[in-house]
Amino acid sequence: MTGSVPRIGVVTFPGSLDDRDALRAVRLMGGEPIPLWHADRDLHHVDAVILPGGFSYGDYLRCGAIARFAAVMQEVVTFAARGGPVVGICNGFQVLCEAGLLPGALIRNRSLRFVCRNVWLRVETGQTCLTTGLTPGETIQIPIKHGEGQWVATPEQLDEVERDGRVVFRYASRAGIVEDDHNPNGSTNAIAGIRNASGNVVGLMPHPEHAVDPDVGPEGGQPLFASLLHTAMAGVGA
Amino acid sequence: MTTFSFEVLVTLKDGLSDPQGTAVESALPALGWSNVRHVRVGKHIRLDVNADDAGSARAQVEEMARRLLSNPVIEDAHVMEAASS
Numbered sequence: 202m203t204g205s206v207p208r209i210g211v212v213t214f215p216g217s218l219d220d221r222d223a224l225r226a227v228r229l230m231g232g233e234p235i236p237l238w239h240a241d242r243d244l245h246h247v248d249a250v251i252l253p254g255g256f257s258y259g260d261y262l263r264c265g266a267i268a269r270f271a272a273v274m275q276e277v278v279t280f281a282a283r284g285g286p287v288v289g290i291c292n293g294f295q296v297l298c299e300a301g302l303l304p305g306a307l308i309r310n311r312s313l314r315f316v317c318r319n320v321w322l323r324v325e326t327g328q329t330c331l332t333t334g335l336t337p338g339e340t341i342q343i344p345i346k347h348g349e350g351q352w353v354a355t356p357e358q359l360d361e362v363e364r365d366g367r368v369v370f371r372y373a374s375r376a377g378i379v380e381d382d383h384n385p386n387g388s389t390n391a392i393a394g395i396r397n398a399s400g401n402v403v404g405l406m407p408h409p410e411h412a413v414d415p416d417v418g419p420e421g422g423q424p425l426f427a428s429l430l431h432t433a434m435a436g437v438g439a
Numbered sequence: 440m441t442t443f444s445f446e447v448l449v450t451l452k453d454g455l456s457d458p459q460g461t462a463v464e465s466a467l468p469a470l471g472w473s474n475v476r477h478v479r480v481g482k483h484i485r486l487d488v489n490a491d492d493a494g495s496a497r498a499q500v501e502e503m504a505r506r507l508l509s510n511p512v513i514e515d516a517h518v519m520e521a522a523s524s
Contacts, residue, residue: 262482263510299510306512308451309458353455355512387456 207433210237210247212277212293214268218255219290219410226410227251230426232433239271248433249286249330250277252293254346254408264307264349265295274300286330286432287402291347294394294404303395303404304362305354310347311387317346319419320385322393322407323373326366329400330432331409331425340377341421343407345385345393350406352388352395362395369403370394401432440489443496444521449509450481484508485521493520 209227213220213236224234235247239257244250258267268274274296281287281302289297297303310316321342324335335341354362362368370393373379384391386406394405409422451457459480467475486503490496497518504516 262508266507266510298512304512306510308455308513311456311458313458313462351456353513358512 206231206233207248207430208233208235208246209249209251209429209433210235210244211251211253212237212239212273213253214239214255214257214271216256216259217253217292219253219408220255222408223251223253223290223410226413226422226426227430229413230423230430232426232430237273239268239273241273242276244273244276244280248436249288249429250280251410252277252287252289252296253410254291254293257292257296260292260349263299264292265297265299268292268296269300278302281397281402284399284401286429288331288429289402289404290408290410291350291406294406295349297402297404302402303397304358305352305395307349307406308351308353309349310351310385312385315346315348316350316385317344318385319344320393320407321373321375321377321383322370322421323377323379325368325371326396326400328366329369329396329403329428331403331405331428332369333428333431334424335428338377340373340375341424342375342419343409343412343421344418345407347386347406350386350388352392352406354389359389362392363390365398367396367398368392368394369396370405370407440491442487442489442523443493444485444487444523445497445500446519446521447484447486447500447504447508448481448517448519449484449504449514450479450517452513452515455513487523
Protein backbone atom coordinates (compact mmCIF):
# COMPACT_ATOMS: atom_id res chain seq x y z
CA MET A 202 0.00 0.00 0.00
CA THR A 203 2.21 2.77 -1.27
CA GLY A 204 0.87 6.31 -1.02
CA SER A 205 2.58 9.52 -1.96
CA VAL A 206 4.95 9.17 0.98
CA PRO A 207 6.56 5.81 1.80
CA ARG A 208 5.62 4.29 5.15
CA ILE A 209 8.72 3.06 6.95
CA GLY A 210 8.14 0.83 9.97
CA VAL A 211 10.60 0.76 12.85
CA VAL A 212 10.31 -2.17 15.26
CA THR A 213 10.65 -1.58 18.99
CA PHE A 214 11.75 -4.64 20.94
CA PRO A 215 12.15 -4.56 24.73
CA GLY A 216 15.62 -3.04 25.02
CA SER A 217 15.70 -1.31 21.64
CA LEU A 218 17.65 1.92 21.86
CA ASP A 219 17.76 3.61 18.48
CA ASP A 220 14.13 3.19 17.42
CA ARG A 221 13.37 6.86 18.15
CA ASP A 222 16.35 8.07 16.13
CA ALA A 223 15.40 5.78 13.25
CA LEU A 224 11.81 7.12 13.27
CA ARG A 225 13.17 10.67 13.36
CA ALA A 226 15.58 10.00 10.50
CA VAL A 227 12.70 8.65 8.38
CA ARG A 228 10.73 11.82 9.07
CA LEU A 229 13.68 14.14 8.37
CA MET A 230 14.28 12.37 5.07
CA GLY A 231 10.67 12.74 3.97
CA GLY A 232 9.13 9.38 4.82
CA GLU A 233 6.24 8.57 7.13
CA PRO A 234 7.61 6.87 10.26
CA ILE A 235 5.45 4.02 11.56
CA PRO A 236 6.26 2.64 15.02
CA LEU A 237 5.95 -1.16 15.14
CA TRP A 238 5.79 -3.13 18.38
CA HIS A 239 7.51 -6.47 18.98
CA ALA A 240 4.18 -8.12 19.76
CA ASP A 241 2.47 -6.84 16.59
CA ARG A 242 1.08 -9.52 14.33
CA ASP A 243 0.80 -7.28 11.30
CA LEU A 244 3.07 -4.65 9.79
CA HIS A 245 0.41 -1.93 9.38
CA HIS A 246 0.91 -1.74 5.61
CA VAL A 247 4.44 -0.40 5.77
CA ASP A 248 6.56 -0.25 2.63
CA ALA A 249 9.82 -1.06 4.41
CA VAL A 250 10.95 -2.25 7.85
CA ILE A 251 13.89 -1.14 9.97
CA LEU A 252 15.13 -3.27 12.86
CA PRO A 253 16.96 -0.70 15.01
CA GLY A 254 19.97 -0.86 17.26
CA GLY A 255 20.00 -1.44 20.98
CA PHE A 256 20.02 -4.39 23.33
CA SER A 257 16.86 -6.33 22.53
CA TYR A 258 15.90 -8.63 25.40
CA GLY A 259 19.03 -7.55 27.24
CA ASP A 260 21.24 -9.34 24.71
CA TYR A 261 20.48 -12.45 26.80
CA LEU A 262 21.94 -15.72 25.50
CA ARG A 263 23.36 -14.03 22.36
CA CYS A 264 22.72 -10.64 20.75
CA GLY A 265 19.51 -10.92 18.76
CA ALA A 266 18.86 -14.54 19.74
CA ILE A 267 15.59 -13.90 21.58
CA ALA A 268 14.28 -11.04 19.42
CA ARG A 269 14.19 -13.43 16.51
CA PHE A 270 11.23 -15.18 18.17
CA ALA A 271 9.17 -12.01 18.71
CA ALA A 272 5.72 -12.15 17.10
CA VAL A 273 6.51 -9.30 14.72
CA MET A 274 9.51 -11.21 13.34
CA GLN A 275 7.21 -13.81 11.75
CA GLU A 276 5.67 -10.94 9.78
CA VAL A 277 9.09 -9.48 8.95
CA VAL A 278 10.29 -12.84 7.61
CA THR A 279 7.16 -13.13 5.42
CA PHE A 280 7.54 -9.52 4.26
CA ALA A 281 11.19 -10.10 3.36
CA ALA A 282 10.33 -13.32 1.49
CA ARG A 283 7.89 -11.31 -0.66
CA GLY A 284 10.69 -8.90 -1.53
CA GLY A 285 9.89 -6.20 1.02
CA PRO A 286 12.83 -3.98 1.98
CA VAL A 287 14.20 -4.85 5.44
CA VAL A 288 17.17 -3.10 7.03
CA GLY A 289 18.82 -4.24 10.25
CA ILE A 290 21.08 -1.76 11.99
CA CYS A 291 23.54 -2.90 14.67
CA ASN A 292 21.39 -5.04 17.00
CA GLY A 293 18.96 -5.30 14.08
CA PHE A 294 21.78 -6.78 11.98
CA GLN A 295 22.42 -9.30 14.76
CA VAL A 296 18.69 -10.17 14.78
CA LEU A 297 18.70 -10.73 10.98
CA CYS A 298 21.70 -13.07 11.28
CA GLU A 299 20.09 -15.00 14.13
CA ALA A 300 16.85 -15.24 12.14
CA GLY A 301 18.74 -16.73 9.21
CA LEU A 302 17.81 -13.87 6.87
CA LEU A 303 21.49 -12.98 6.50
CA PRO A 304 24.56 -15.25 6.73
CA GLY A 305 27.21 -15.20 9.44
CA ALA A 306 27.17 -13.95 13.01
CA LEU A 307 28.47 -11.04 15.08
CA ILE A 308 30.83 -11.70 17.97
CA ARG A 309 32.73 -9.58 20.52
CA ASN A 310 35.01 -6.92 19.02
CA ARG A 311 38.60 -8.00 18.47
CA SER A 312 39.77 -5.14 20.74
CA LEU A 313 37.57 -6.36 23.62
CA ARG A 314 36.32 -2.77 23.81
CA PHE A 315 33.06 -1.09 23.00
CA VAL A 316 33.82 1.27 20.10
CA CYS A 317 31.95 4.52 19.55
CA ARG A 318 33.22 6.80 16.79
CA ASN A 319 32.68 7.94 13.23
CA VAL A 320 34.02 5.60 10.55
CA TRP A 321 34.33 5.71 6.78
CA LEU A 322 32.62 3.03 4.75
CA ARG A 323 33.32 2.06 1.16
CA VAL A 324 30.14 1.22 -0.72
CA GLU A 325 30.58 -2.12 -2.50
CA THR A 326 27.28 -2.42 -4.37
CA GLY A 327 24.38 -0.22 -5.40
CA GLN A 328 22.12 -3.24 -5.83
CA THR A 329 20.36 -3.14 -2.47
CA CYS A 330 17.36 -1.37 -0.99
CA LEU A 331 19.77 0.79 1.01
CA THR A 332 22.28 1.76 -1.69
CA THR A 333 20.38 2.28 -4.95
CA GLY A 334 21.48 5.91 -5.01
CA LEU A 335 25.15 5.18 -4.37
CA THR A 336 28.03 4.19 -6.60
CA PRO A 337 30.38 1.32 -5.75
CA GLY A 338 33.68 2.72 -4.55
CA GLU A 339 32.34 5.90 -3.03
CA THR A 340 32.83 6.47 0.68
CA ILE A 341 30.44 7.73 3.34
CA GLN A 342 30.96 8.67 6.98
CA ILE A 343 28.69 7.13 9.61
CA PRO A 344 29.12 6.44 13.34
CA ILE A 345 29.50 3.02 14.90
CA LYS A 346 28.79 2.14 18.54
CA HIS A 347 28.96 -1.51 19.44
CA GLY A 348 30.69 -4.10 21.59
CA GLU A 349 29.82 -7.08 19.43
CA GLY A 350 30.28 -6.06 15.83
CA GLN A 351 32.90 -8.47 14.56
CA TRP A 352 31.25 -10.21 11.63
CA VAL A 353 32.33 -13.81 11.17
CA ALA A 354 31.02 -16.65 9.02
CA THR A 355 31.72 -20.22 8.05
CA PRO A 356 34.20 -20.59 5.15
CA GLU A 357 31.30 -21.61 2.88
CA GLN A 358 29.23 -18.56 3.85
CA LEU A 359 32.21 -16.24 3.39
CA ASP A 360 32.91 -17.67 -0.07
CA GLU A 361 29.29 -17.16 -1.07
CA VAL A 362 29.11 -13.62 0.30
CA GLU A 363 32.25 -12.54 -1.54
CA ARG A 364 31.60 -14.48 -4.74
CA ASP A 365 28.03 -13.26 -5.16
CA GLY A 366 28.79 -9.62 -4.41
CA ARG A 367 26.80 -9.62 -1.19
CA VAL A 368 29.16 -7.33 0.69
CA VAL A 369 27.45 -3.91 0.87
CA PHE A 370 29.95 -1.90 2.96
CA ARG A 371 33.55 -2.32 4.11
CA TYR A 372 35.37 -0.30 6.75
CA ALA A 373 37.87 1.85 4.87
CA SER A 374 39.83 5.08 4.87
CA ARG A 375 38.22 8.28 3.64
CA ALA A 376 39.84 7.58 0.28
CA GLY A 377 38.31 4.11 0.19
CA ILE A 378 41.42 2.11 1.04
CA VAL A 379 40.56 -1.04 2.97
CA GLU A 380 43.34 -1.72 5.47
CA ASP A 381 43.41 -3.35 8.87
CA ASP A 382 44.02 0.05 10.51
CA HIS A 383 40.51 1.11 9.51
CA ASN A 384 38.81 -2.06 10.75
CA PRO A 385 37.33 -1.10 14.14
CA ASN A 386 36.21 -4.53 15.31
CA GLY A 387 38.14 -7.20 13.46
CA SER A 388 35.33 -8.11 11.06
CA THR A 389 36.30 -10.67 8.43
CA ASN A 390 37.42 -8.89 5.23
CA ALA A 391 36.51 -5.58 6.93
CA ILE A 392 32.84 -6.32 6.25
CA ALA A 393 30.53 -3.71 7.81
CA GLY A 394 27.31 -4.69 6.04
CA ILE A 395 25.90 -7.46 3.85
CA ARG A 396 22.77 -8.18 1.84
CA ASN A 397 20.70 -11.22 1.00
CA ALA A 398 20.74 -12.75 -2.50
CA SER A 399 18.08 -10.44 -3.91
CA GLY A 400 19.26 -7.29 -2.13
CA ASN A 401 16.03 -6.45 -0.32
CA VAL A 402 17.45 -7.41 3.08
CA VAL A 403 20.49 -5.51 4.33
CA GLY A 404 22.26 -5.63 7.68
CA LEU A 405 24.99 -3.25 8.84
CA MET A 406 26.71 -2.41 12.10
CA PRO A 407 27.12 1.37 11.49
CA HIS A 408 24.23 3.67 12.34
CA PRO A 409 22.89 5.68 9.36
CA GLU A 410 20.00 6.93 11.54
CA HIS A 411 22.57 8.91 13.58
CA ALA A 412 23.99 10.49 10.42
CA VAL A 413 21.18 12.42 8.74
CA ASP A 414 21.14 15.67 10.73
CA PRO A 415 24.02 18.06 9.95
CA ASP A 416 23.53 19.71 13.35
CA VAL A 417 24.66 16.64 15.26
CA GLY A 418 27.14 14.72 13.15
CA PRO A 419 28.13 13.41 9.75
CA GLU A 420 25.56 13.11 6.97
CA GLY A 421 26.56 9.78 5.48
CA GLY A 422 23.21 8.29 6.44
CA GLN A 423 21.27 10.60 4.15
CA PRO A 424 21.89 8.77 0.85
CA LEU A 425 21.09 5.47 2.57
CA PHE A 426 17.72 6.68 3.85
CA ALA A 427 17.07 8.34 0.48
CA SER A 428 17.71 4.98 -1.22
CA LEU A 429 15.47 3.14 1.23
CA LEU A 430 12.64 5.63 0.75
CA HIS A 431 13.07 5.43 -3.02
CA THR A 432 12.95 1.62 -2.94
CA ALA A 433 9.95 1.69 -0.60
CA MET A 434 8.13 4.11 -2.95
CA ALA A 435 8.64 1.65 -5.79
CA GLY A 436 6.44 -0.65 -3.72
CA VAL A 437 8.57 -3.73 -4.07
CA GLY A 438 7.08 -5.17 -0.90
CA ALA A 439 3.53 -4.02 -1.42
CA MET B 440 6.29 -38.71 31.96
CA THR B 441 9.60 -38.56 33.75
CA THR B 442 11.82 -35.58 34.46
CA PHE B 443 15.32 -35.71 33.02
CA SER B 444 18.04 -33.19 33.84
CA PHE B 445 20.66 -31.98 31.40
CA GLU B 446 23.55 -29.61 31.22
CA VAL B 447 24.46 -27.94 27.94
CA LEU B 448 27.94 -26.54 27.43
CA VAL B 449 28.19 -23.92 24.68
CA THR B 450 31.66 -22.93 23.48
CA LEU B 451 32.99 -20.81 20.63
CA LYS B 452 34.25 -22.95 17.78
CA ASP B 453 37.97 -23.68 17.68
CA GLY B 454 39.71 -21.22 15.44
CA LEU B 455 37.35 -18.36 16.22
CA SER B 456 38.97 -15.69 18.33
CA ASP B 457 37.53 -15.55 21.84
CA PRO B 458 38.01 -12.00 23.13
CA GLN B 459 36.50 -12.88 26.52
CA GLY B 460 38.97 -15.71 26.94
CA THR B 461 41.79 -13.37 25.94
CA ALA B 462 40.60 -10.80 28.51
CA VAL B 463 40.57 -13.40 31.28
CA GLU B 464 43.98 -14.69 30.21
CA SER B 465 45.48 -11.23 30.32
CA ALA B 466 43.99 -10.57 33.80
CA LEU B 467 45.36 -13.73 35.45
CA PRO B 468 49.02 -12.60 35.59
CA ALA B 469 47.93 -9.73 37.85
CA LEU B 470 47.07 -12.38 40.44
CA GLY B 471 50.34 -14.21 39.93
CA TRP B 472 49.28 -16.79 37.36
CA SER B 473 51.47 -16.08 34.38
CA ASN B 474 51.49 -19.77 33.48
CA VAL B 475 47.99 -19.94 31.93
CA ARG B 476 47.31 -20.30 28.20
CA HIS B 477 44.37 -20.99 25.88
CA VAL B 478 41.56 -19.63 28.07
CA ARG B 479 38.17 -20.04 26.39
CA VAL B 480 34.95 -18.70 27.89
CA GLY B 481 31.67 -20.51 27.25
CA LYS B 482 28.15 -20.82 28.61
CA HIS B 483 26.66 -23.41 30.90
CA ILE B 484 22.91 -24.03 30.68
CA ARG B 485 21.06 -26.39 32.98
CA LEU B 486 17.50 -27.57 32.38
CA ASP B 487 14.90 -30.21 33.25
CA VAL B 488 12.78 -31.86 30.57
CA ASN B 489 9.62 -33.91 30.96
CA ALA B 490 9.66 -36.76 28.47
CA ASP B 491 8.62 -40.39 28.02
CA ASP B 492 12.15 -41.72 28.12
CA ALA B 493 15.78 -40.66 28.30
CA GLY B 494 16.33 -41.02 24.56
CA SER B 495 13.46 -38.71 23.68
CA ALA B 496 14.57 -36.20 26.31
CA ARG B 497 18.11 -36.10 24.97
CA ALA B 498 16.95 -35.78 21.36
CA GLN B 499 14.81 -32.79 22.33
CA VAL B 500 17.64 -31.11 24.21
CA GLU B 501 20.00 -31.68 21.27
CA GLU B 502 17.49 -29.91 19.04
CA MET B 503 17.10 -27.05 21.55
CA ALA B 504 20.87 -26.74 21.62
CA ARG B 505 21.03 -26.52 17.84
CA ARG B 506 18.09 -24.17 17.32
CA LEU B 507 18.33 -21.78 20.26
CA LEU B 508 20.89 -22.46 22.97
CA SER B 509 23.79 -22.17 20.51
CA ASN B 510 24.40 -20.51 17.18
CA PRO B 511 25.92 -23.29 15.04
CA VAL B 512 27.69 -20.72 12.86
CA ILE B 513 30.02 -19.78 15.71
CA GLU B 514 29.44 -22.20 18.57
CA ASP B 515 29.57 -25.88 19.50
CA ALA B 516 27.11 -27.34 21.99
CA HIS B 517 27.69 -30.40 24.15
CA VAL B 518 24.67 -31.99 25.82
CA MET B 519 25.32 -33.93 29.03
CA GLU B 520 22.97 -35.75 31.39
CA ALA B 521 22.98 -34.21 34.86
CA ALA B 522 22.00 -35.41 38.31
CA SER B 523 18.30 -34.74 38.96
CA SER B 524 17.56 -31.56 40.82
